[in-house]
Amino acid sequence: MSRTTPPRPFDVTALFPRLAPLARTATRLHPRPGSPSVHDSSVGGPLLWPADEPWPHCDEPHEGHGASAGPSPAQVRLLRRHRAAMEDRRRRDPEGPWATPEELSTDDRLQAGRPWPEGPTAMLPVAQLYARDVPQLRTLGPPGADLLQVLWCPFDHPAAPRPGLFWRSAAEVTDVLGAPPEPSAIQFSDYLPDPCLCAPEQVAEYPNPLELSKELREQLGDWTRWQAAAGSAVDSSYEAAPEEFYLNHLSVSPGWKVGGWSNWGLTDPVPRRCPRCDTGMDPLLTIASTEWDGAGGSWAPIEDRAGDIPPLPQANPPANFTRVVLAGGYGMQFHICPACPDHPYIDLIQ
Incomplete structure (x- = not known):
């Protein structure tokens, strides 16, 4: 599997030379549904976790504690299989029926939720990235680390799942934990990623307009400058706010990624x-x-535009292959200290 970002509409540094030294490399991960193993870079897949290392648990208070929580991970997976079967029937026979009585009965029962978990909560695997697939990790992480693993508690702390980042050397893991524990319930099914394989691709990014100097922002807002240099490459619908064209198509790439600029x-x-x-x-x-x-549809990979794209449930946001939805459609961004990757990281919802 590979994914290729289309070329940008034009070279933005030719129009704004002061952007050239601000270019950064980002690795778009392009997660797509698959069956990853512990040896793959993945989202929502199994982790290369040492058998003799305790599995991470969250022992902090959860926001929204109530009489019942959501379904268990196994129940979420069953609900998703039912939804996929219903969507497949709908595509094949739009007149229905799309759901069987057994599916409807099971779904009603599972959506009723489970008791709120007591005690520490097992964290869920979110992502596993090997440096062989994402070479930037060798410079971002601690010396000798070639594997980044991300987990989170599937309950709000206070308005998003609480994450944990782990760096390790893959060669040092000789005995892999075979059956990691799972939480008895998760607060929202959107916090459980579907297993996806990654197809890393490097692209160039430029800062969000809000991180540029006042002078550069003013230049981005000058429509006559865009017309003179870019011509028809810039959609005329952006005449009132050409900086939005830069934001949507020329600056920060969307989706799961490593490095680059913050959104x-x-x-x-x-x-x-x-x-x-x-x-x-x-x-x-x-x-x-x-x-x-x-x-930001211009960032859709060429292969996806050509139809090489798995069908998505209708309830998902556009191009949501992982099933993860945070804060109503935003993302979680991790920042680390370049002086010492062992220092505490920062996570932001944006």
Whole structure:
């Protein structure tokens, strides 16, 4: 499997030369449904976790504690299989019936939820990335580490799942944990990723307009400048706000990725300083609710445009292959200290 981002509409540095030194490499992960093993870079797949290392649990209070929580991970997977079967029947026979009585009865029972878990909660695997697939990890992570593993508690803390990042050397894991524990319930099914294989691809990114100088932002808003240099490459619908064209098509790539620039949308940029040494922190990993949307559709890979794309349930956001949805459609971004990757990371919802 491979995914190829189409070329950008034009070279933005030719129009705005001061952007050239701000270019950064991002690795788009392009997660797509599959059957990953512990030896694959994946989202929602099994982890190369040492058998003699305790599985991470969350022992902190959860927001929204109530009489019942959501279904268990196994129940979410069953519900998704039912939804997939219903969608397949709908495509083959739009007149229905799309669901069997047994599916409807089971779904009603499972959606009633389970008792709120007591005690520590087993964390869920979210992502596993090998440096052989994402070479940036060798410079972002601790010396000798070639594997990044991300898990989270599937309950809000306070408005998103609480994550945990783990670096390790894959060669040192000789005995793999075969059956990791799972939580008895999860707060929202959107916090359980579907197993996906990754197809990493490197692209060039430029800063979100909010991180540019005032002078550059003013230049981005000059429609006559765009017309003179870019011509028909810029959609005329952006005449009132050409900086939006830059934002949507030329700056920060959407979707799951490593490195690059931070995306902003929920808030304006906030300082990302290491809480231990006050060094400016670098973007590590972005977990996204969608691989692209209507405004940023030009980032859709060529292969997906050609139809090489798995069908998605109708309830999902556009291009949501992992089933992860955070904060109503935003993403979680991790930043780490370049001076010492062992210092505490920062996670932001944007």
